[in-house]
Amino acid sequence: MSTANKHDSGAPAARVVPVDLGDRSYEVCIGRGVFAFAPGIARKKLGDKCRGAFVVVDSGLPETAAQRAVAALRAAGLNATSIALIPTEHDKSLQSLGHIVTEMTRRKLERSDVVIALGGGIVGDLAGFAASVYRRGIAVIQCPTTLLSMVDASVGGKTGVNIDLAGDGADLKKNMVGAFHQPIGVLADLDTLATLDDRQFAAGLAECIKHAMISADFGDANLLGWTEANISGLSKSNAPLLAELIQRNVAVKARVVSGDEREEKEGGRALLNLGHTFAHAIEALPGARAVLNNGTELPGDVHHGEAVALGLRAAARTAVSLGLVDTAYADRVGALVDAAQLPNKVRGLPTAEKLIERMSHDKKHIGGNIRLVLPCGHGTARIVENPDVNAVRGTIEAIRA
Ligand code: GLY
Numbered sequence: 001m002s003t004a005n006k007h008d009s010g011a012p013a014a015r016v017v018p019v020d021l022g023d024r025s026y027e028v029c030i031g032r033g034v035f036a037f038a039p040g041i042a043r044k045k046l047g048d049k050c051r052g053a054f055v056v057v058d059s060g061l062p063e064t065a066a067q068r069a070v071a072a073l074r075a076a077g078l079n080a081t082s083i084a085l086i087p088t089e090h091d092k093s094l095q096s097l098g099h100i101v102t103e104m105t106r107r108k109l110e111r112s113d114v115v116i117a118l119g120g121g122i123v124g125d126l127a128g129f130a131a132s133v134y135r136r137g138i139a140v141i142q143c144p145t146t147l148l149s150m151v152d153a154s155v156g157g158k159t160g161v162n163i164d165l166a167g168d169g170a171d172l173k174k175n176m177v178g179a180f181h182q183p184i185g186v187l188a189d190l191d192t193l194a195t196l197d198d199r200q201f202a203a204g205l206a207e208c209i210k211h212a213m214i215s216a217d218f219g220d221a222n223l224l225g226w227t228e229a230n231i232s233g234l235s236k237s238n239a240p241l242l243a244e245l246i247q248r249n250v251a252v253k254a255r256v257v258s259g260d261e262r263e264e265k266e267g268g269r270a271l272l273n274l275g276h277t278f279a280h281a282i283e284a285l286p287g288a289r290a291v292l293n294n295g296t297e298l299p300g301d302v303h304h305g306e307a308v309a310l311g312l313r314a315a316a317r318t319a320v321s322l323g324l325v326d327t328a329y330a331d332r333v334g335a336l337v338d339a340a341q342l343p344n345k346v347r348g349l350p351t352a353e354k355l356i357e358r359m360s361h362d363k364k365h366i367g368g369n370i371r372l373v374l375p376c377g378h379g380t381a382r383i384v385e386n387p388d389v390n391a392v393r394g395t396i397e398a399i400r401a
Helices: 034-049 063-075 094-106 121-136 147-153 190-195 198-218 223-233 239-259 269-273 276-283 304-321 327-339 352-360 389-399
Strands: 015-019 026-031 052-058 079-085 114-119 139-144 158-164 172-180 185-189 289-291 345-347 371-377 380-385
Touching: 015 239, 026 034, 026 239, 034 052, 034 063, 034 114, 034 139, 034 185, 034 190, 052 063, 052 094, 052 121, 063 079, 063 114, 079 094, 079 121, 094 121, 094 158, 114 121, 121 139, 121 147, 121 158, 121 172, 139 147, 147 198, 147 239, 185 190, 185 239, 190 239, 198 223, 198 239, 198 269, 198 304, 198 327, 198 380, 223 239, 223 327, 239 269, 269 276, 269 371, 269 380, 276 304, 276 352, 276 371, 289 304, 304 327, 304 371, 304 389, 327 371, 352 389
Parallel strands: 026 185, 052 079, 052 114, 114 139, 139 185
Antiparallel strands: 015 026, 158 172, 289 345, 371 380
């Protein structure tokens, strides 16, 4: 990790976190205005053959975001164009993938050109997947614009789309089709967070709490304590603290990915699924509503980060029932989730049996059994195969509003 500015004079100062993956290594640059580094990264990694840039932009961003990105790339001599994508789980589909690669073909993108993914996790996953298959793979620069995608989704090369089995979203299989396709760079431009609403900001904090719960095995034994000490001061307007949060979280994620890029090793990338088996079962539930500690029901669908927060709480409680951690540790997790303005309960859950069935349908399970990542205390976690179903049932009742 460093804070050195290794780029042209006049470019903004950035915190830089390396992701070490041999000849596919890259850097995550964090700071205000770091989008300006995009042309330099493309030229450095792809050489002068790189003439075209295709910006896939989140339609939720202000129109000026795409205009500015295209103008910056053109000013650096790249032939840049853009398309906008609607960032919903429904639109994270094979149809959208077809649309993107058709546009790339129409705009004559060459193998040596670059895709720029400018948006949240959905845009990053879709644009990254399109880059991985277009002409059998072209380069992508991930430019995350949400806290959640800055600390998690943009780093590590996971890309993909959902498969909607029922056709109406009731049986959505998340990330069923995809590829590992590492970006050539990640630019976490703090200026893009300005338009993020408070609910989306809090959703990003859920992945930060997750990282803090596994960080001791990945080079940052103090991240849990640091997060507890700073959670109340974290906001979009506190750029220095935010930059430190993102830098430390990206560093944890980078170490996990460097050690187990394709999620194949014991104690490796699978630990990032902490809270996610519960989360995936909850977030796709039609009619489910997240409820804050003060009783406020959040309108609309449960966001991914909110479902992760519920999943972290549930995982901590399950770990208490199984004797992996004491109640005080689960309470620490609950207090962090509350302090981040994330939900502690969910309304509209089906029976515990039905939810457990949904959890065992999670694509990350093996051989039809439930597989949970559970905390073991002191910022560590491990995988537990087939936990006692009564413990899981009790946990589900505890998060039911
Ligand atoms: N977001 C989980 C992973 O990258 O493996």
